[in-house]
Amino acid sequence: MARAAARPDPAATTADPAVAVADLDAGFAAWWAERRSAARLSVAPVPFRELPQWSFTRDGDLVHDSGRFFTVSGMRVRGPEGSGRDQPVIVQPEIGVLGLLVKHLDGEPHVLLQAKAEPGNIDGIQLSPTVQATRSNYTRVHRGGATRHLEHFTGPGRGRVLVDSLQSEQGAWFWRKHNRNMVVEPVGEVAEHPDFRWIALRTVRLLLRVDHLVNMDTRSVLGCLPPGPVLSEPVPRVSALTSWLIDAKQHCPWYAGPVPLADVGGWTRTETEIADVRARSFRIIAVRVEAGTREVRQWAQPLLAPRRPGLAVFLCRTSEGVRRVLVRARTEPGLGDLVELGPTVQWSDDTGPAVPEEAGPFDGSALSGDPACVRFDAELSEEGGRFHRAATRYRIVDADPSLPSDDAELPDDYRWLTPHQLHALVARGHHVNVQARSLLACLASLP
């Protein structure tokens, strides 16, 4: 179950200096600075007893009084010969909407992004999609305002739907969470608002290189866009790939099920945190939030706080003009079918996903510091509404030429895929995990 003790520190490898917003787009930079000063979000850790409207059930689950919003409960993972572990998990059995409006301005596709503060954000505000709404948001369970621009994604005012699929989120931290990822071309007028800005898709792709700027939900939706011009390419046949993925699901030796938080072994609860006794995995904490521009002006909530940044890397290779990335069929206990396609290399906390993972054969290449090989390298944030300062280092690295280009010579859980093949799988929903979708968004930013 232990990962190699001498795990390299991703932060210690050489990389380009962080890209600065101001170097990319002066108009954007001015707006961004202005929004940041307007946001005034203050976040302070509090004991669990100072979470109004939240309480622990007799089973130990941390629940909202409405019975909705989300719940911190437990997950039990069991594998071959009794191996496995328990862990807390965030349960939110609802379908939220992550929606991006797109339209052509000056002949170029632009998307409407939102400067949005979330309590777990590393840098205050980040670039969110046009709509980022849980069901609790849009049915106003916690008494916020109506979700702005939602009318373009649902109901009679819906625009032309370009992308629409259900996609999973972190299977190491969520119990079967999924959201509806949509890209829509509006048919009606889109109201202006100071928190929102039309930004050229080309610029957004440059902004992906800025640490902690483009949020996870935006990346997830961008990762659902076709790699070329929208819908211009024939859909590749992917039946051999879906069969391979079903093989992995069928033969996955792990089983995960929900358990009450009180039954989660190896974890303890104090006044201020739920943590594993070995202090190696994430913690559950509580925060009080005071906001300027957010829908609700003051609230408190639990957050999942990882202890250190994760890593997600695509090894890639171009031959005869065709780029391919190396994907892995990856087990994460909170995913509906346990297995989806993920990056070549993916780590989260040091104890990581509950399903154990030995040091992989590609860790060395993934951490390469050779500037000639590193195509993309930025530290980006995971969802700031549920996670506290959760960062992942995303990298795209040229594969070592010695790596076999024939799938048959690779371990059976790895395959070389073109971006078009990956997109065809993304479009089906529940086939490509959230880290890989982020990397697909980053991949589209490469020349």
Added chain:
Amino acid sequence: MARAAARPDPAATTADPAVAVADLDAGFAAWWAERRSAARLSVAPVPFRELPQWSFTRDGDLVHDSGRFFTVSGMRVRGPEGSGRDQPVIVQPEIGVLGLLVKHLDGEPHVLLQAKAEPGNIDGIQLSPTVQATRSNYTRVHRGGATRHLEHFTGPGRGRVLVDSLQSEQGAWFWRKHNRNMVVEPVGEVAEHPDFRWIALRTVRLLLRVDHLVNMDTRSVLGCLPPGPVLSEPVPRVSALTSWLIDAKQHCPWYAGPVPLADVGGWTRTETEIADVRARSFRIIAVRVEAGTREVRQWAQPLLAPRRPGLAVFLCRTSEGVRRVLVRARTEPGLGDLVELGPTVQWSDDTGPAVPEEAGPFDGSALSGDPACVRFDAELSEEGGRFHRAATRYRIVDADPSLPSDDAELPDDYRWLTPHQLHALVARGHHVNVQARSLLACLASLP
């Protein structure tokens, strides 16, 4: 929550007399009579305490000593304003294989079917697919023999894969059960065995009209075959349909979660059954089985026993040479996303699926006894390995001409779809429920 009290009795409507096997194919009939006499399966109800290797946990769940096979646990369904109910549910978190071998003989496609006895079968043996194996079967948890012909579906001897998808099963009785549905053209020799017979696909489609002959698993796989010659038609674009289905999932007001069986309200356990106090829903019983030809010669197991037959009906219509069927986006609490496409009309037990369903607008047409309108009408069995004498009346009926042919004039959960559109959704997996897949198999038998 109550369905209209005056529910019509499906068995009371006029229908064709049952089709007899001998009238269809004399060679088949002789083999079938011979297999039936060889099967010698005897099934007797027993008290739960006489189930060796099964016991009740302190949470009341009925589990196999191996911790695998399957479990009878509980499901809690909650809807708007506190409505909902609890019920027992069969939990089997594994992916089994339902596999059909197909090859051309005398220029005509034939499939390899199996005469297989299951403890819950109404008529002793039924026609099963080439392979019908739970993970427990093929990893031999309950010490049966190796699964015959499995090598054509998995591993290096796998043939040419024509159909491969994960499909749900009864969402009213199973907790998120799914199986891998495969159609494979073998590349190697297929060993002969007296329980197996190559039967022309055309004949199998006639045999579907015989009550309780072609089992649910065979129908499920047949329902995944393309409606025309294999792969000859372009795949229709279904993005508007998948968006409509995601709408239904997103706005579904129901939530279902697992609970221990001891926490299921309104149900009681005696020595011999688990039943709802109003005696309206299915029961859980136990049976002892002695078999001649089955892998294990003697065993005992729980079964879910419905109190009465269900009903599943497609209304159909042909205009300008194109046949369409009326499908409904249907909520069933045990389905992964709660909603899949189902028949126009579907009932199970009188209290039916846990999610309540009012009498629908199409019940009258669905029960039509007019022989000029009834295209298909047979009482077929659901899975005899988990259900005790579970029958469903499957019907395909011409829609009344007064029914709107424009989807916009129908309730929003109904749509007219061509068989090709439905097939494109079936091929994605988890889009079309098991009753609708059975009806698709029956639909392919129409002239």
